[in-house]
Amino acid sequence: MNDLLIQVLSEINANIRADFVLFDENGEMVFGRESFGKNANEKSILLAGKSYTLKAALSKERLEDFCFFIESIVKSRYDMELAAFIRGKPSLVSDFPFPSGLILIQNEVFCCTPNDSSFQGGDVAVNSNLTDKTREFVEEAFEEGIVVHIDNILALILPTEDRNELREAAEALYQTLAEEVSEKTAISLGGIAGSQAELCRAFVNAQKALEFACGKRFGVMSYAEMPLELIISQLSPEIRSEYKNEIDFESFDIDTLSTIRVFLDCNLHIAEAARKLYIHRNTLIYRLDKICAMTGLDLRDFNDALKMKIYLILHEFF
Numbered sequence: 001m002n003d004l005l006i007q008v009l010s011e012i013n014a015n016i017r018a019d020f021v022l023f024d025e026n027g028e029m030v031f032g033r034e035s036f037g038k039n040a041n042e043k044s045i046l047l048a049g050k051s052y053t054l055k056a057a058l059s060k061e062r063l064e065d066f067c068f069f070i071e072s073i074v075k076s077r078y079d080m081e082l083a084a085f086i087r088g089k090p091s092l093v094s095d096f097p098f099p100s101g102l103i104l105i106q107n108e109v110f111c112c113t114p115n116d117s118s119f120q121g122g123d124v125a126v127n128s129n130l131t132d133k134t135r136e137f138v139e140e141a142f143e144e145g146i147v148v149h150i151d152n153i154l155a156l157i158l159p160t161e162d163r164n165e166l167r168e169a170a171e172a173l174y175q176t177l178a179e180e181v182s183e184k185t186a187i188s189l190g191g192i193a194g195s196q197a198e199l200c201r202a203f204v205n206a207q208k209a210l211e212f213a214c215g216k217r218f219g220v221m222s223y224a225e226m227p228l229e230l231i232i233s234q235l236s237p238e239i240r241s242e243y244k245n246e247i248d249f250e251s252f253d254i255d256t257l258s259t260i261r262v263f264l265d266c267n268l269h270i271a272e273a274a275r276k277l278y279i280h281r282n283t284l285i286y287r288l289d290k291i292c293a294m295t296g297l298d299l300r301d302f303n304d305a306l307k308m309k310i311y312l313i314l315h316e317f318f
Helices: 002-014 060-086 132-141 163-181 196-215 227-233 237-244 254-265 270-277 281-295 302-317
Strands: 020-023 029-031 041-047 050-056 100-107 146-150 153-158 185-193
Touching (some): 002 029, 002 060, 041 060, 050 060, 060 146, 060 196, 100 132, 100 163, 100 196, 132 153, 132 163, 153 163, 153 196, 163 185, 185 196, 237 302, 254 281, 254 302
Antiparallel strands (some): 020 050, 041 050, 100 153, 100 185, 146 153
């Protein structure tokens, strides 16, 4: 991404009278030519998520304002060029760090559940202005990543080709934003991209998953892991309504709901589910027997587990 930074700084330098020089954290000059004398001052500056030192022949007061100006211009142009690149449009980006994983973040989301019109690109009632606080936190937490605003979505791009690593990063971010930033967020994964075309496709997929994440009050949604949700979203409201109330999830306590979700997420693996629930194996078996008595579905049986998964999706999203 260094090429884009140099391009933007060159445009700024061509339109202002003040010469300036930029140094990286190692003291290496990355832009400009130091031709001014002893009257120069310097200041730390954050550009595209990285720390630099800017030096110019300006007073300390003017240098403060100048750095703020540079930061604002670079952030705006970076967002514009990166958004175009991610969407597959012409862009000045030429050295994107592939392979990369894509995470989308939306906070203070109050949107309708996915339906036929919204899932095919219709309007969704959303109030989701990401705060500067959220962006700053994400940039500080993932110094090696790229953070960009795309409309009302914050995109985090991490240099990785490990899907598990990407999911772990997303889940940790979801939990930390709730605990430390105190902002409600919806997070989705687009997967790993090795080219601009794959990144564009990952962004579109992550947007679809984000629509579901809007209606889900926990966890992280991954497009690659939600074929059932996508299929069910294409059914008519009448068909969904016919099956939606087969199980009264509202009558379940938190432990029961958590047991169902975790056991299904663990692919019906008792030992793994018990570990994630922080309970003894026998306690999990007791809960599964209780769920079977309440619903008539034994989650240890694949067919019953699949039915429960469908009912749970209808309950959570439609």
